[in-house]
Amino acid sequence: AQKVTQAQTEISVVEKEDVTLDCVYETRDTTYYLFWYKQPPSGELVFLIRRNSFDEQNEISGRYSWNFQKSTSSFNFTITASQVVDSAVYFCALSEMPDSWGKLQFGAGTQVVVTP
């Protein structure tokens, strides 16, 4: 069963618009980590954020912000004032503890297209 669901396949926005990427996860573990990665057209995976299950504080890093809500099993990602360089595929991932230590389970990814 899919443990990480990214329901949005593709989102297209015009530069300077905000874009929110949804991520819903499923786990029975009380200890787990959630991640977001960016994969630009060049193909490399760029780490954006890690959040553990005991830290529900929202986080902001520049134009990026994350909203973690355990009550709804969601870890959403918002890009504020999008730029063309934000065009990429964004993956949400889950790492469960301890049995699945090291195993990242990725969502299907959301393609973000930012046009000038």
Added chain:
Amino acid sequence: SAVISQKPSRDICQRGTSLTIQCQVDSQVTMMFWYRQQPGQSLTLIATANQGSEATYESGFVIDKFPISRPNLTFSTLTVSNMSPEDSSIYLCSVDEQERTNYGYTFGSGTRLTVV
């Protein structure tokens, strides 16, 4: 973060042949991981490689098809054996940097494999 050098970056191979992908890390790491990303798809873990022990394979992946070596704490190889066009994918190695505060898993730049 750790710097991962992955070689080759891309290759076009004939069906029935084998390709060995190398992953070199600039620091010692306990766990290394190999992922496959089929065209337009998400990432799937192939196996976990620990130094001094047999690699642990995920469901659907077998050692005969994807033999892995881990001779030391900074290096690993993945071989894709007896290739078919269905093996055309991006293969990525990854290391665990979760001991570093607020960090996650770092990925190599990937090997883009096309089997003809």
